[in-house]
Amino acid sequence: FFTLVLGLWLLPKADALQCYECLPNKHGSCTETTSECPSQDYQCAAARATTFIGDSKIFDITFKSCVQAKDCFKGSFNYGISKIRINTSCCTGNLCNTKPAPYSGLVSNGRQCFTCKGPDCTGSLNCEGSEDHCIKATWTVEGETTILKGCTSKQFCSGDAIAQAAHMTGADVSCCQGNFCNSASGPSGGLLLLMVPLISFILFS
Incomplete structure (x- = not known):
């Protein structure tokens, strides 16, 4: 022994x-x-x-x-x-990440979710690539509520990912599975207010 x-x-x-x-x-x-x-x-x-x-x-x-x-x-x-x-x-090799990650285009996968165009949040959106969930993000800035709707991949719908997104962007984020499951109505707008903190959340979380 x-x-x-x-x-x-x-x-x-x-x-x-x-x-x-x-x-x-x-x-x-x-x-x-x-x-x-x-x-x-x-x-x-x-x-x-x-x-x-x-x-x-x-x-x-x-x-x-x-x-x-x-x-x-x-x-x-x-x-x-x-x-x-x-x-x-x-x-999984030493210093193996020499090349930058490639850019990859996406094609429609047959799933559909609601999206917002101006104040109308009943538009239909064709999901692409690995987007297998519908998403709804709601946040309030200076008393004005903004809603975004669309498609996303399951990796961004875990409990930890949603909690981190809420912390970084101040948004209330929810995901669901099934065509047009993100159907609650509300005003839209303010895309750029969410973009920069969302990119930071993705890269550095």
């Missing part, structure tokens, strides 16, 4: 990965460095967050870091007039 314990103790211990790290500042730029991940549970990652207003791309932010396996995913928010797409590529 003593020999077995001694042998296990003398086995070489696996080291945490070394990964490239590049965390964008408020202007979207960063300086690439290397860092050691906190533990063996982490992988190297390259991620991209792309934001659209209508057909115009307004943000295309890339970053690299150590992440846990649960944070390696592709997903999106889609409010019709605005979209945020997230693409994360992960790998």
Whole structure:
């Protein structure tokens, strides 16, 4: 028994990965460095967050870091007039996250949710890619209530994700499954008020 314990103790211990790290500042730029991940549970990652207003791309932010396996995913928010797409590529070798995450286009998946166009929140929206939930975000600024509706991926509908989104944006966020399940009515508007803190929540949560 003593020999077995001694042998296990003398086995070489696996080291945490070394990964490239590049965390964008408020202007979207960063300086690439290397860092050691906190533990063996982490992988190297390259991620991209792309934001659209209508057909115009307004943000295309890339970053690299150590992440846990649960944070390696592709997903999106889609409010019709605005979209945020997230693409994360992960790998398990030292300094393997050399290339930036690719940009990926999305196609309709057959699901539909309500969306808001001006004060009318009864418009229909075709969901895309992995968007398998309908979403409704409500927040109040200076006494004025704003509602956004659309499609999103399940990764953004967990209890932790909703709690973090509420903390970062001040919005009351709810998700549901089923076509047009986000049917409650209300005024819309104020997209840019939500965009910047929402991107921060996605990148740095």
